[in-house]
Amino acid sequence: AQTVTQSQPEMSVQEAETVTLSCTYDTSESDYYLFWYKQPPSRQMILVIRQEAYKQQNATENRFSVNFQKAAKSFSLKISDSQLGDAAMYFCAYRGITQGGSEKLVFGKGTKLTVNP
Amino acid sequence: NAGVTQTPKFRILKIGQSMTLQCTQDMNHNYMYWYRQDPGMGLKLIYYSVGAGITDKGEVPNGYNVSRSTTEDFPLRLELAAPSQTSVYFCASSYMGTGANVLTFGAGSRLTVL
Numbered sequence: 001a002q003t004v005t006q007s008q009p010e011m012s013v014q015e016a017e018t019v020t021l022s023c024t025y026d027t028s029e030s031d032y033y034l035f036w037y038k039q040p041p042s043r044q045m046i047l048v049i050r051q052e053a054y055k056q057q058n059a060t061e062n063r064f065s066v067n068f069q070k071a072a073k074s075f076s077l078k079i080s081d082s083q084l085g086d087a088a089m090y091f092c093a094y095r096g097i098t099q100g101g102s103e104k105l106v107f108g109k110g111t112k113l114t115v116n117p
Numbered sequence: 118n119a120g121v122t123q124t125p126k127f128r129i130l131k132i133g134q135s136m137t138l139q140c141t142q143d144m145n146h147n148y149m150y151w152y153r154q155d156p157g158m159g160l161k162l163i164y165y166s167v168g169a170g171i172t173d174k175g176e177v178p179n180g181y182n183v184s185r186s187t188t189e190d191f192p193l194r195l196e197l198a199a200p201s202q203t204s205v206y207f208c209a210s211s212y213m214g215t216g217a218n219v220l221t222f223g224a225g226s227r228l229t230v231l
Contacts, residue, residue, distance in 0.1 A: 045222035091159055105220060107159030
């Protein structure tokens with residue numbers, strides 16, 4: 001079974017600085033998708049960025065980028081020029097396959113990011 | 118578009134009571150999911166559906182039931198509520214269920230069983 005591990009329960013960053021959140025996963029599949037979701041205090045799950053495993057190029061969305069190391073099964077999220085609104089729980093997720101053959105997401109336990117003014 | 122709408126947002130139940138969490142999506146998504154999020158944890162899949170009339174169990178289905186009579190609706194029923202079911206519940210949907218199509222989540226329903 002696929003697993004996702006986020007080893008940093010909490011992280012903090014100064015406003016305008018850069019922070020990197022770590023994620024590792026375990027799978028025997030060769031093709032899959034990886035995601036970072038943001039969950040602010042409102043509880044809404046918001047997609048931050050996604051990476052397709054067959055693409056070597058790291059995904060980027062404005063101030064958010066990933067460092068995808070397929071061989072190491074590592075998928076870290078870098079947030080540049082951190083803003084107060086970036087404060088939230090961040091979840092790494094892997095797209096796995098259920099027994100029925102359909103998609104499901106496997107989530108890590110999350111990293112709580114605090115942004116200090 | 119409203120996206121994925123969950124009701125109620127908050128509910129307190131007594132042990133042994135039953136209730137239904139409602140989920141509706143207006144995006145014509147064929148895949149729908151129910152997840153639960155326990156404190157300090159990520160989301161775990163309870164049930165999912167790949168289309169009207171088709172449902173299947175996820176990781177933690179015990180104590181729950183679902184039905185999918187229409188494309189839009191995917192209610193989650195709790196029978197004989199237990200304190201272990203205290204959690205935040207998220208409904209989500211996606212189109213075709215491929216990784217290229219991202220899950221859209223509802224705002225969550227916080228359930229407390231006392």
